[in-house]
Amino acid sequence: MTKRTTIVLLLFPTISVLVLLFLGGLAMGLMQSFGYMPLIGMNDFNIDAYGSLFGDQEFLLSLALTLWISISSTLLTMVLAIITALAFRKTFSGKRIANFLYQFPITIPHIVIAVGTLLVFSQSGMAARFAHQAGLIADQNQFPVVVSDKLGLGIIYVYLWKQIPFVGVIVLSILQAMGNNYEELARSLGASKWQAFRHVLLPTIIPGILPASIICFSFTFGSYEVPFLLGRPYPTVISVLAMRLYQDVDLNARPQAMATAVFMAAFISIMVVLYKRLLGKMSGRR
Amino acid sequence: MTSITLRKLCKTYEGSKHPAVENFDLEIEPGELVAFLGPSGCGKTTTLKMIAGLHSVTRGDVLFNGVRVNDIKPERREVVMVYQNYLLFPYMNVAENVGFGLRMRKTPKDETDRRVAEILKLVQLEGYGHRSSAQLSGGQKQRVALARALVIRPKILLLDEPLANLDAHLRDEMRDLILDIHKKFEVTTVFVTHDQEEAVLLADRIALIFDGKLVQYSHSKDFYEKPASERISRFFGNGNIIEGTKAGTTVTTGSGAFQVRPGLPAADGPVQLVIRPESIRLSREESNSFKALILKKIYMGTYTRYCFEADGHIWDTTTESNEIPGYEAGDSAWFTLPQDKIWLIER
Ligand SMILES: Nc1ncnc2c1ncn2[C@@H]1O[C@H](COP(=O)(O)OP(=O)(O)O)[C@@H](O)[C@H]1O
Numbered sequence: 062m063t064k065r066t067t068i069v070l071l072l073f074p075t076i077s078v079l080v081l082l083f084l085g086g087l088a089m090g091l092m093q094s095f096g097y098m099p100l101i102g103m104n105d106f107n108i109d110a111y112g113s114l115f116g117d118q119e120f121l122l123s124l125a126l127t128l129w130i131s132i133s134s135t136l137l138t139m140v141l142a143i144i145t146a147l148a149f150r151k152t153f154s155g156k157r158i159a160n161f162l163y164q165f166p167i168t169i170p171h172i173v174i175a176v177g178t179l180l181v182f183s184q185s186g187m188a189a190r191f192a193h194q195a196g197l198i199a200d201q202n203q204f205p206v207v208v209s210d211k212l213g214l215g216i217i218y219v220y221l222w223k224q225i226p227f228v229g230v231i232v233l234s235i236l237q238a239m240g241n242n243y244e245e246l247a248r249s250l251g252a253s254k255w256q257a258f259r260h261v262l263l264p265t266i267i268p269g270i271l272p273a274s275i276i277c278f279s280f281t282f283g284s285y286e287v288p289f290l291l292g293r294p295y296p297t298v299i300s301v302l303a304m305r306l307y308q309d310v311d312l313n314a315r316p317q318a319m320a321t322a323v324f325m326a327a328f329i330s331i332m333v334v335l336y337k338r339l340l341g342k343m344s345g346r347r
Numbered sequence: 348m349t350s351i352t353l354r355k356l357c358k359t360y361e362g363s364k365h366p367a368v369e370n371f372d373l374e375i376e377p378g379e380l381v382a383f384l385g386p387s388g389c390g391k392t393t394t395l396k397m398i399a400g401l402h403s404v405t406r407g408d409v410l411f412n413g414v415r416v417n418d419i420k421p422e423r424r425e426v427v428m429v430y431q432n433y434l435l436f437p438y439m440n441v442a443e444n445v446g447f448g449l450r451m452r453k454t455p456k457d458e459t460d461r462r463v464a465e466i467l468k469l470v471q472l473e474g475y476g477h478r479s480s481a482q483l484s485g486g487q488k489q490r491v492a493l494a495r496a497l498v499i500r501p502k503i504l505l506l507d508e509p510l511a512n513l514d515a516h517l518r519d520e521m522r523d524l525i526l527d528i529h530k531k532f533e534v535t536t537v538f539v540t541h542d543q544e545e546a547v548l549l550a551d552r553i554a555l556i557f558d559g560k561l562v563q564y565s566h567s568k569d570f571y572e573k574p575a576s577e578r579i580s581r582f583f584g585n586g587n588i589i590e591g592t593k594a595g596t597t598v599t600t601g602s603g604a605f606q607v608r609p610g611l612p613a614a615d616g617p618v619q620l621v622i623r624p625e626s627i628r629l630s631r632e633e634s635n636s637f638k639a640l641i642l643k644k645i646y647m648g649t650y651t652r653y654c655f656e657a658d659g660h661i662w663d664t665t666t667e668s669n670e671i672p673g674y675e676a677g678d679s680a681w682f683t684l685p686q687d688k689i690w691l692i693e694r
């Protein structure tokens with residue numbers, strides 16, 4: 062068997078599934094988004110669904126909310142991951158336990174964390190009940206709205222919990238690989254602690270965590286279960302909106318559902334391409 | 348110019364049982380070039396980092412011009428360290444690397460540019476400012492690292508094995524550059540190396556370190572002629588160490604009795620007689636001469652080395668090749684240990 066055949070055979074199972082399910086599904090979705098659904102007698106291609114999408118107040122609000130949640134949670138993840146990694150670089154007592162707790166969320170599914178958050182932090186949750194019992198608040202409804210809130214704080218919280226250790230571990234390995242010497246050198250050249258961080262550590266860390274931040278961003282942009290559990294019904298994030306339109310009994314809503322989904326896929330793809338360009342530029346400077 | 352004083356300086360790393368540096372007492376004169384010499388892991392880098400303020404001091408003091416600096420932050424000490432592996436910032440070009448220290452000091456941009464260009468010229472890298480550090484050879488990287496240190500006009504320059512990663516021919520070039528720079532900037536310089544030849548070629552004085560302890564601090568010549576211990580003598584490439592007994596100015600060994608000069612510090616009693624291979628003469632003289640069998644002759648170009656045996660001791664000697672009276676292995680010959688070249692180590 063030639064090397065080439067071997068490779069083809071090895072890749073075939075994965076690629077075929079990918080092509081059939083993913084690309085096939087994408088093509089179907091794309092067709093439906095353009096209003097082509099022969100099953101229910103819609104035989105013309107048109108862009109009505111896209112038109113109504115961008116004219117729809119709910120969709121625009123959804124887009125804004127989704128962008129807010131994914132951008133803020135990605136940025137916060139980066140900042141907090143760097144801070145925690147800097148802390149974990151030092152030696153301190155109880156480091157092993159702290160490290161275990163820190164990395165623990167990596168193994169837990171999002172949905173479990175979301176449900177846990179709901180049970181603890183909603184107004185009928187444990188924290189509210191405890192605060193009420195302890196006399197801190199007169200009524201459980203006075204507990205601050207951090208779940209199903211306007212700004213999606215509960216959702217962001219869950220993403221952070223899951224993503225900080227993921228990115229933090231990457232930062233830590235970058236820091237370990239670079240050692241202390243560069244930082245020390247900067248200090249002896251006259252940089253203060255802050256300047257050494259700003260001009261030596263950050264420029265090394267940032268390119269290293271950009272790929273992880275792309276993953277965080279695209280994941281949070283498309284994620285469904287967390288905002289479904291912890292978000293408000295209106296406005297909701299794009300993925301939940303798309304799902305709702307898809308499940309609509311009125312099949313005429315289908316093109317709009319598909320247009321929403323296609324928009325999401327296209328948006329994420331564009332973001333990834335832009336990010337990769339940026340990354341290429343940054344590493345080109347090295 | 349700045350003097351450096353180390354007073355009972357100690358460093359024990361966290362989680363380590365053995366001190367990396369133990370009770371260093373050392374005085375470096377203003378503008379002096381001193382080498383820290385010793386095998387890998389003996390504590391040279393640790394000592395440099397304590398001088399630079401990058402590692403804390405466990406016990407003892409570091410003083411500059413007699414002023415204790417233990418609590419002064421590294422960025423305020425005006426001590427710059429240059430590392431063996433250059434450590435150029437990969438995301439900066441050559442000029443940005445060199446200007447780093449000036450930018451940290453918020454030096455105006457035009458002054459920074461001017462000083463960077465000046466120093467790049469000095470290290471023979473004029474016009475390299477826009478190169479990325481990945482495009483440089485090892486020697487060029489080291490020169491950029493040196494320029495980056497010098498541009499801020501430090502009071503003290505610490506060089507951690509600056510020649511270790513360079514090819515032999517670049518090493519000579521770099522050594523000359525370091526000497527030039529030292530002369531020109533009159534900066535107090537500490538130079539770390541594990542190579543005794545390098546230390547001798549560069550330094551005014553050598554601090555020899557074994558296992559975290561400063562074992563001898565003196566002018567390089569003394570390490571050859573007056574080593575404080577057998578180990579020091581061997582570290583400087585001297586194999587002629589013979590057990591004997593001293594009584595007055597006579598030392599009796601298995602190869603005979605030898606006259607030594609009066610006033611050697613070793614007390615009467617058991618001693619080790621030390622003589623450098625190049626000090627032994629192939630001739631018969633009035634005293635300190637003996638006949639021995641030549642075991643090996645090794646032609647080394649300018650020098651020829653003879654190994655000879657007398658009463659169970661193997662001696663090592665080197666003579667200039669053009670001076671040899673033409674002995675071969677298997678011949679017997681007369682050897683002389685000149686009285687003024689013999690050194691004694693007390694046992
Ligand atoms: N950061 C550190 N933490 C713990 N031990 C260290 C550290 N740096 C060096 N050491 C130890 O201290 C000793 C001296 O090291 P070092 O000063 O680097 O030696 P040298 O520069 O002479 O090769 C060695 O035994 C080394 O393992």
Ligand SMILES: [Mg+2]
Pocket residue numbers: 388391392393507
């Ligand atoms: Mg070292």
